[in-house]
Amino acid sequence: MTNKWAAMMKVCAVFAAAALMLVRRVHGDGGWLDGAHATYYGGSDASGTNNGACGYGNQLSAGYGYITTALSTPLFENGDICGACFEIRCAGGAGCLPGNPSTVVTATNLCPPGSNGGWCDPPKPHFDLSQPAFSRIASIPNGHVQLQYRRVACDRQGGIRFTVNGHTFFNLVLVENVGGSGDVVAVEVKGSATGWRQMQRNWGQNWQDMGDLNGQALSFRVTGTDGKVVTSMNVAPADWQFGRTYSGGQF
Incomplete structure (x- = not known):
């Protein structure tokens, strides 16, 4: 093997190791993580959990249902x-349901810091669950339990949804109902008269493009944190309108 080939192989090995470390950082190795705690907010119908920091608005229409969670700053990223999506279970002790059942919750909100040492203050990993989610793992009157958690894949019904907001020269697209990794690292948009354009994250899962795409059919390309990509061609017709939601492919 030549020195040049050996050097190339060494570089490839370094990149592969770095990619594996990134996947493990984002998704973990499948094992349970300790040291977290859980509380709940909102009512028994999950009231008060809509319109959170991810921008989903009504979580039911977004496809996320009642079993959701706000995350403390270290987890919210x-x-x-x-x-x-996270699988969670009680870590044992007072308030845990018999058998320590687990449930899968979707991250839809931020549990903000600033409560003078409260549960959501850094560096604590904390899940502020909807009340229906908390009731699946613990007794509601207890109000607080220690928690184990791990990242899992998201199982969604239907396609990824793209809600186009904004106005001419400012397209703000909310991306929701994403399966697979659930979270998104990149979104691209293509008009029928343009090439692919990289969108920028505005806030939560709202992504922006500063071009004029009016009168063009729109296609979207979504990349999850696991590196998988879904391309949805011509999901919005040429006569698309701001405020409308269009459905594409799914992971």
């Missing part, structure tokens, strides 16, 4: 984690 400035909104990058929005849409991700």
Whole structure:
């Protein structure tokens, strides 16, 4: 083997190791993580959990249902984690349901810090669950339990949804109902008269493009944190309108 070929192989090995470390950082190795706690907010019908920091608005129409959670700052990752799924279970002790059952929750909100040492203050990993989600793992009157958690894949019904907001020269697209990794690292948009354009994250899962796409059929390309990509061609017709939601492919 030549020195040049050996050097190339060494570089490839370094990149592969770095990619594996990134996947493990984002998704874990499948094992349970300790040290987290859980509380709940909202009512028994999950009232008060809509319109959170991920921008989903009504979580039911977004496809996320009642079994959702707000995350403390260390887990929320400035909104990058929005849409991700976690399997959670009580870590044992007072308040845990018999048998310590687990449930899968979707990250839809931020549990903000600033409560002078409260549960959501850094560096604590904390899940502020909807009340229906909390009731699946613990007794409601207890109000607080220790927690184990791990990242899991999201199982969604129907396609990825793209809600186009904004106005001419400012397209703000909410991306929701994402399966697979659930969270999104990149979104691209293509008009029928343009090439692919990289969108920028505005906040939560709202992605922006500053071009004039009026009168063009729109296609979208979504990349999850696991590196998988879904391309949805011509999901919005040429006469698309702001405020409308269009459905594409799914992971």
